[in-house]
Amino acid sequence: MPRLLVIAYSFPQPDEASGELRFFTLLSLLASKHKVLFCALSENGTTQPRNQASAQLEQAGITLGEVGLPHVLRHFKPDIVWFEFYHQARSDYLGLLERYCPQARLMVDSVDVHFNRLETRARLTGKTEDAAAARQMKAQELTAYASADMVIAVSNDDRQLILQELPQMRVEVVPNIHTVPSFPDRGKRHHGELLFVGGFKHDPNIDAMLYFCQEILPRIITTHPQTRLKIIGSNVPQAIQALASEHVDVLGYVPVTAPHLQSAYISVAPLRYGGGMKGKVGEAMSYGLPVVTTSFGAEGFGLQPDEDLLIGNDAETFAAQVIALLDDTELHDRVARRGYDFIKQHYSVPAVEQLLDSAMQGLLHVPPRKIPLHRKLKLGIKGWYMRNIAWRFTQA
Incomplete structure (x- = not known):
């Protein structure tokens, strides 16, 4: 069973917003076919405290990361890492993944293309500060996407927006997902x-x-x-x-x-x-x-x-x-x-589940990224230093 590490800022609350519902539903589907470890990490990298939302994940068969990412990666070697939103694909997290699990494939779930939302707002308001915010967001967002092996978009429109900027990027569509009751009277x-x-x-x-x-x-x-x-x-x-x-x-x-x-x-x-x-x-x-x-x-x-x-x-x-x-x-x-x-x-759930399965299977067949020799040497030296020297200072 493939191992999946999910990195997000918080535990999804499906009763709060449609994006949260989508995320929780996708995680529940993934848990039936993957060994899923979920890490909710605050801005300083510490784990978020458990709450009712985290209990829902556990009920869905998902394991929670209880400690920081370095410890998690020393004991859990994922085949795939799923970043929820572009801003979770941080340089410090990427460095840890490169060091501890260089074979892992990286995926960013865009949820929506944020710079597109800000660009449309800037066109509505005509404000220079809104246009500047959109440009800044675009640079940050595309940098995060470029660091991944795959980006998930929620629509083909969003997929095309990303491909216009990153033509070589692998972008798959996994849209919103809805439970469909009987047609009403x-x-x-x-x-x-x-x-x-x-x-x-x-x-x-x-x-x-x-x-x-x-x-x-x-x-x-x-x-x-x-x-x-x-x-x-x-x-x-x-x-x-x-x-x-x-x-x-x-x-x-x-x-x-x-x-x-x-x-x-x-x-x-x-x-x-x-x-x-x-x-x-x-x-x-x-x-x-x-x-x-x-x-x-x-x-x-x-x-x-x-x-x-x-x-x-x-x-x-x-x-x-x-x-x-x-x-x-x-x-x-x-x-x-x-x-x-x-x-x-x-x-519906069956329709989107097929798209999700296809994206995950496709990502598993992507060749692992090659790390340049100078990066391998740097990572090796840093690892040796942490194992043999740095720990002495923490004990002092």
Whole structure:
């Protein structure tokens, strides 16, 4: 059974955000076919304390790293190392891996292409500081990707973005993954109930709700005054709390979103910038809930606009698409069924598991990286020094 070392900043919390749910689900699938050791390492390299999220990993058959990375690598020789996000592929961690397990293949899970998200924000705001932040992020992110044997992207769009910058890089797509329940009965939905789900540590979600409540919702209420919006998501800032009104319920974090996905009539995702694949869109469609979003919200899925979901890239069009679903039950049912069938075919657990297995098998067949002779000598001298001399000073 191949040995897999996963390095992340924290233990995944699948009830907090779609990216966390994806990560946890992928780890659970990997644990059935790999010996998985999970290291949650803080910025200073120490292990994060156990919590409820770490217990969920153990229940999934995953071993937790209890000590720092040097000790782990002296006793666990991985075939593959999985970095969650580019910023975990740090130079100090890479140095330790080169020293203790040079045969290991390295993989970075991009989750989304961060510099693309910042570039789209800079285009929206026109601010020079946003453009500078995007350039800095791009340099850091591409450096991390270039250090790996493989990069995982969540969509083919993200894959192409990476290949444009790193044409020789091996990039595989392992997208968001959704458990798909039975298709629901529209009669159980509450007509006029709109739903937004998204964690508010993510700036695009804050912008989306401010934009929707200020520019889109008033247009809908003009013709449909009974319309109400539910806002669900963790880490709600004051600016979002302040949106609460007779037409807006700010629920914040809820442990289970399913009851709300089953009762809502329409899912809205008015994202004006961002990158990657939007879990809120896929989750809503997996529950047979028709979605109105923007081109950013639909990005990466391969969906057909006006068939699988509705698109509105300005306030007037977005409001009109919501109103059309409220007024036309035939349109509502058709979009709901098309989106549901699409997610079930392409992003259900069985569908994504095949892509994950293919990526892992492909990585195992990548030849180990060759370490230059001068690097081998340097690593050998450093190892000898640590074993025979440095320990004396720690004992003193």
